[in-house]
Amino acid sequence: MIARLFGIMGMEPVGYYDLSPSGVPVHSTAFRPTTEEALAYNPFRVFTSLLLTSLLPDEVRADVEAVLATRDIFQPEVRTLVYKAETEGGLNEEDANLLVEKALDTFRWHDTALVPRDVYDRMHAAHPLVADIAAFRGPHINHLTPRVLDIDAAQAAMSERNITPKQIIEGPPRRKCDILLRQTSFQALTEPIRFPGEATSANHRARFGEIEQRGCALTPKGHKLYLELLSKTKPARDNREHQANLAVAFKNFPDSYEEMVEQGLAYVEYTLVSHPPQPMRLKDLVAAGHVKLSPVTYEDFLPASAAGIFQSNLDEHDRSRSSSPSAEEASRDVFAALLPVPLRDSFALHEAIQTRSLNVLEKQLGYAL
Numbered sequence: 001m002i003a004r005l006f007g008i009m010g011m012e013p014v015g016y017y018d019l020s021p022s023g024v025p026v027h028s029t030a031f032r033p034t035t036e037e038a039l040a041y042n043p044f045r046v047f048t049s050l051l052l053t054s055l056l057p058d059e060v061r062a063d064v065e066a067v068l069a070t071r072d073i074f075q076p077e078v079r080t081l082v083y084k085a086e087t088e089g090g091l092n093e094e095d096a097n098l099l100v101e102k103a104l105d106t107f108r109w110h111d112t113a114l115v116p117r118d119v120y121d122r123m124h125a126a127h128p129l130v131a132d133i134a135a136f137r138g139p140h141i142n143h144l145t146p147r148v149l150d151i152d153a154a155q156a157a158m159s160e161r162n163i164t165p166k167q168i169i170e171g172p173p174r175r176k177c178d179i180l181l182r183q184t185s186f187q188a189l190t191e192p193i194r195f196p197g198e199a200t201s202a203n204h205r206a207r208f209g210e211i212e213q214r215g216c217a218l219t220p221k222g223h224k225l226y227l228e229l230l231s232k233t234k235p236a237r238d239n240r241e242h243q244a245n246l247a248v249a250f251k252n253f254p255d256s257y258e259e260m261v262e263q264g265l266a267y268v269e270y271t272l273v274s275h276p277p278q279p280m281r282l283k284d285l286v287a288a289g290h291v292k293l294s295p296v297t298y299e300d301f302l303p304a305s306a307a308g309i310f311q312s313n314l315d316e317h318d319r320s321r322s323s324s325p326s327a328e329e330a331s332r333d334v335f336a337a338l339l340p341v342p343l344r345d346s347f348a349l350h351e352a353i354q355t356r357s358l359n360v361l362e363k364q365l366g367y368a369l
Contacts, residue, residue, distance in 0.1 A: 001074060001082070002048060003339050005103060006031040008085040010038050011046065014344040016332045017303045025055040025127050027335050030301055034349055036356070039299065047301060050335065051133045060126040063119050064134040071114070073138035075102040109191075109207065110137040117195045117202065132206045143185070143210045151182045151213035155239065158186055168239045170305035172226065173246035176255050178215025179266070180226060180298050183305050185210040216257065216295030217350035222265030229253060230304070257293045258286060267296040267350045269357040272364045282358075282369045291361065296353045300346040 003013060013029040020027065032045035053061050081099040085091050091099060113120050113135045123131035133139065148154045151169055158165040164187045171182040188208035192201040218226060233249040236242035253265075260266035262283070271292045276285060285291040336343045362369055 001079065003031070003341060004082050004086065005078065006046065007341060008082060008090075010042070012341060012344050013048075013339055014045075014349065015300050015346045016335060016343055017047075017301060017306060018332075019049075019303060019306060020052055020055060022304060023127075024129060025052045026050060026129065026133075027052060027332075028301075028306070029335070029339075029343060032299060034344055036353060043299075045299065047306065049133075050338070051130065056126050056130065060122050060130065063115070063122060064130065067114055067134050071138065073106050075105055077102040078106065106138055107141045108138075109140045111192065112137070112194045113196070115195075117198065120195065120202075128205065132204070140206070142206065143208050145183075145210040145212050147212050147214060149213065151184060151211060152243075154211050155184050168236070168242040171302060172215070172230075172253075173243055173250050175215075175250075177257055177260070177295070178213065179218055179222070179253075179260075180215055181300075181302055181305065182213045182215070183210060183302075214297055214299075216260070217267045217298040217346075219264055219267060219351070220347055221263075222260065223347075225253060225265060257295060261293065267354045268293045269296055269354060270361045271357070272361055275365070279365070279367050285369075296350050298350070 011031040012034050017028040026049040028049040030045045030047050033039045115135050120135045166185045169184045186209045188205040190203050193204040194201050229249045234245045254260050274290050276290045
């Protein structure tokens with residue numbers, strides 16, 4: 001139903017992210033626009049996770065499945081209006097406003113648990129996210145992620161304003177030509193929650209702030225190189241040392257769009273600046289300034305970085321206990337089978353943007369490149 005709701009908003013599930021190897025018992029996708037026109041109008045995405053109950057201890061799994069079996073997270077009007085939008089090709093203004101109003105309730109924070117305190121405690125002991133996902137009336141928006149142009153400045157500014165940031169900035173190092181995605185966050189709020197039949201309250205941490213800086217989308221070859229270099233980065237005590245270690249590890253990753261394209265590492269858009277006096281190869285057109293390269297923005301996520309953001313909002317005891325999953329890894333096929341629409345491939349979507357720009361360029365030049 002979530003997929004159908006996002007679908008009528010023009011958002012499709014793109015990519016598959018297994019966070020369980022990092023100790024977070026969920027697997028995920030991101031719902032987002034997939035066309036250039038839609039991205040220009042609505043450049044937002046919703047990272048959406050499913051709990052991996054197979055990774056939970058038996059007694060906790062039984063608690064979780066019992067709650068989920070009886071829980072309906074949607075107002076009745078949502079189901080009716082989604083069906084109407086799908087069958088009639090859209091909604092009138094009155095119905096659209098009602099859908100937004102009722103759908104928002106699905107993602108609203110609820111501070112009263114559906115389960116008794118002892119059940120909540122068992123879920124929380126398995127993993128804090130288990131309690132956050134299963135112990136309440138429904139899911140909620142976990143965090144919002146503003147996009148910044150200089151994430152290093154944002155990280156420093158949080159500390160200067162007594163906001164506790166994540167220890168390190170996740171993702172690639174600072175570069176002249178940004179690649180993929182760099183992320184940081186500030187710690188989750190400690191919020192009071194209530195339990196059925198109890199007058200006293202407890203504390204729960206769930207909602208936090210995230211900040212991102214997006215760079216150029218990489219090809220499968222470029223992404224493979226990124227992961228290889230990331231795995232060679234030495235451990236660090238703090239962000240300053242981590243960024244220095246990243247810079248060393250990534251010294252062989254080219255830091256110009258021209259070099260990245262020449263080595264087949266990145267996706268770019270081509271724009272005609274001026275017509276050449278005679279036909280030229282694409283590489284020569286770029287070198288002579290007749291064609292400009294612009295990076296295709298990476299619109300998706302990085303599993304290790306996403307897991308790191310979630311883990312950064314747990315206390316040390318929880319983090320150390322959640323270091324490895326206790327069962328088999330998540331299955332993309334299992335996840336995809338739960339969706340009413342196919343999972344889209346992020347590499348294909350980014351490559352399509354580059355291909356379209358090349359096709360336009362060839363028409364403008366009047367010859368094939």
